[in-house]
Amino acid sequence: MQKASRLKDPPSLSLEEARRAILAHVAPLAGQRIPLARALGRVAARSLKSTSPKPSFDQSTRDGYCLADIPAEFAEYPEISLPLAGEIAAGDRGGDELLPGQAFRIMTGAPVPRGCSRVLPFEVCREQEGRVVLPAAELRRREKFIRRRGSDLAAGRVLVRKGQVLAADHLLMLVENGYASVEVYRRPAVEVLCTGSELVSPGGRPGAGQKISGNGILLSALVATMGGTCSGTAAVPDQVDELVAVLGERIAARPQMIITTGGMGPGKFDLVQEVFARLGGRTIYSRLRMRPGRSTLFGLVDDIPFFGLPGPPPAVRLLFHELVAPALRRLAGMRRPVPPAVPARLQGEIRLARAGRLNLKAGVARLERGQLVARVAGRTDAVNAILLLAANRKHFRTGDRVMVHLLAQGL
C-alpha cells in the first residue's frame, strides 16, 4: 500500500487572496426585462432615473380652502369672510383661476388654481351661507399647505443604481416615475452535489454508521437567501466513476455554479480533486490559510465556477458565507460582492487550540444599547454573523473587539 499520489499543491491562499481569485473568474449574468410588480428583491441591471418632477403640479397638502393674497389691511380684522366660488377635487384637471377676494374649497392632493397663494386647512375655518370664514391669525402662518411642482424630486435624479437590490421603496419610486418594467440581472442557477457513501437522502432512515445528508437543503436554502436558485441537489456515493458521470451530466446542463460537499482532504479516500481533474477542471486554489479551509477547492470546469467544500455542515456554512456568497453576489450583479467586516464586542470567551491562522466561527450578533455585540453560535442557533478571529491570538476575552461579517438576514 502506498500513500496516494498527490497533485502538485497550488499555493495556499489567505481569505482575501481567495476572494480576489474567485471574483477574477466570475462575471455578472445577463439582464432580463421583467414587470415592475415582480421585481422585489431583484438586482437592477442598469441605473434608473426620475423621469418627471415630483409632484408634477402644485398641489394642496390639506383638505381646506385656497385663496389669493389678502390685502394687508384685512389683517386688522379678527377674521375675514370670502365667497366660496368653486371646489377642486383631487383628480381635477386644473386650469381653474382664483380671483382675489374669492375662496375655493380644495381637497388634499388637488391642483391649486392659478392665483392661489395659500391653502387654509378645513379645521381652522368654518363655512357659513356660501362663504368661508377665515381667522386672520391663520393668514399670517408661514406654512402655505402647498407642495410645489418638483419640490420632492427633480427630473433626472438617480433613483436606483445599477447593482442595487430592489426594495419596496424603489418599486414605489419607479412606478411613480412611469416605469412599468425593469431590467434586472438573471438569478444564478446553482447545482449542488453532496458526496459521501455514509449519507442517506433526506427523509430516509440512517442505519449504523450512516447519517442524513443535510448539506443539500442547507446550500439550497442559503443560495435562495442570496437570490439564487438551486437547479438540483443530489447525494452521490464516494465513487470516482459515478461522480464523474453525474457531474458531467450536470455540467452539460450549464448551471452558473457548481458546489460539491465532502470528498475533500488529504487522505487516500478523498476524491473531489481527482474527479475535478478527470473532468478537465482548472484549479484556482485547493488550500487556504484559514480554518476551515485546509481542504477546499475552487476552480473552473468548462468555465463554470466550481466550489469543492468539505463535508461537515458547519464548515460548509462558514465557507459558503465567506467564499461562495461573494461569487453569487457577483454573478447576481450586486454592487458590493464582499460586504465589509465590522467591529463587534465579544460576548463570552473563545479559546482556540492553535493560533497562526485566521479562524472563522459561526456567530450570533445583536445590538446592545446601540452597540454591536457578537458571540459564538450555539448548536441550535440560527447564525447571523461570521466571526473573523485574528491569526495571531488563541485567546479572546469578553469585551474584546473582533471583526464580524453580518449576514443578509439582519440582526
Place this chain on the structure above:
Amino acid sequence: MQKASRLKDPPSLSLEEARRAILAHVAPLAGQRIPLARALGRVAARSLKSTSPKPSFDQSTRDGYCLADIPAEFAEYPEISLPLAGEIAAGDRGGDELLPGQAFRIMTGAPVPRGCSRVLPFEVCREQEGRVVLPAAELRRREKFIRRRGSDLAAGRVLVRKGQVLAADHLLMLVENGYASVEVYRRPAVEVLCTGSELVSPGGRPGAGQKISGNGILLSALVATMGGTCSGTAAVPDQVDELVAVLGERIAARPQMIITTGGMGPGKFDLVQEVFARLGGRTIYSRLRMRPGRSTLFGLVDDIPFFGLPGPPPAVRLLFHELVAPALRRLAGMRRPVPPAVPARLQGEIRLARAGRLNLKAGVARLERGQLVARVAGRTDAVNAILLLAANRKHFRTGDRVMVHLLAQGL
C-alpha cells in the same frame, strides 16, 4: 352648505396604545404542513425538538488511522509501527473491533471501531509495507480526533421554537433530525384598495392634476417582505357607492386583512370612515397622538382587521411599519410582533415644526465603528429604519441619541 357631520370621535391613542388595541384583535392564522424543502422563511407553528443524539455514533474527525491504547513503555521510542488490520470507510456499518497492537485505516465521518481510543491524522503518519508508522509525540496529544455520540446535541433539545422564522440553519437541523415536513402558519393574504380620483393606474399616463398610484405596489411589496401575500390591489375613485361595492366584494372573499389608502382626513371630501360605517365596520381608533396619525383608522369589518391609511406614500410607509407590520407578524404567528426599538446616534440635524407629539421619520441606519447611527432618509433612499422622535422636543442635533425601529431587511 354645511360642515359635514362627524362621527363621535373615539379617543385619540398613542402609538403603544394603538398597537395594543390592534394586537388584541388579531390572532395567528391556522397551521399547514409543508415539505421541509419549501419551508425557508416560513414561521414554525409548533416547537420542534431534536430526535436523536448528534452525532448518532462515535466517528472519526479525520482521514487517518485508529488505534487502541498504546502501553506506556512505547512512549520511550521515537515512533512505533503497527500492522494495518483493516479499513473503515464513511458509510460502513460499524461493528468492527480493533485489537490492541493493531491499526485500521479510517475515513473522516466513519464509525470508530470498538476498542479504538484515538485517531491519528493521515498526514502525521506514514504507511510502509502493510504497517503504519506513528510518531510517539503524536500519541501524547490531547486531541483524539473522535466525535463522540451526542457530543454536538442530545436528543430532546428544542431546535426551533413555535413562532420562529425558519432560516437555512433551521432546515439543516430539522433534516438531520429526520423531519421531512413541518407545520407552519399560513401566510396572511392581504387585500389593498387605493382610493383617489386623482390616481392613474401604474403604467398609465397621468394628465394634468393626476398622478400614478404608487401605494398598491408599495404595500404589495411591503406585505411580501413581511411574508404575506397580496391577494389584490385596486385603485378606486373617491365615490362612496363604488367604494362600498368594491370593498363589499373583497370582504366576501375573506382576506385576512384589508388596507385602504387615501380618503382619510377631517374634510368633507373624506370618505373611508363613511364607507367603513356603511359596511358595518367597528372602529377601534380613528386618530392617533403622533405624526403621521391624525387621519388613520383601524377597525374590524366582518371580523377582518381593516387599516385605513392616508394617501401620501411617505405616511403609508411609516404607518405600515409601525402599525400594520405588527398585525401581519401576529397573523403570521411570529413570536415578537413588535420588534424592540433600539438607540442610535443621530447623523444630521432635525428641526420639527411642532413638538408635543411623537414624530415618525423614515430613516437610514448603519453601523459605524460598531455603533448604530441613523439619519433621516433622503428622497431616493431605501428606508431601513423608522426614527421615533420623542414628543417633548423640536430640535435634534447630530450625535443625539434617538430610538429607532430597524426594519426586516437588515443594515
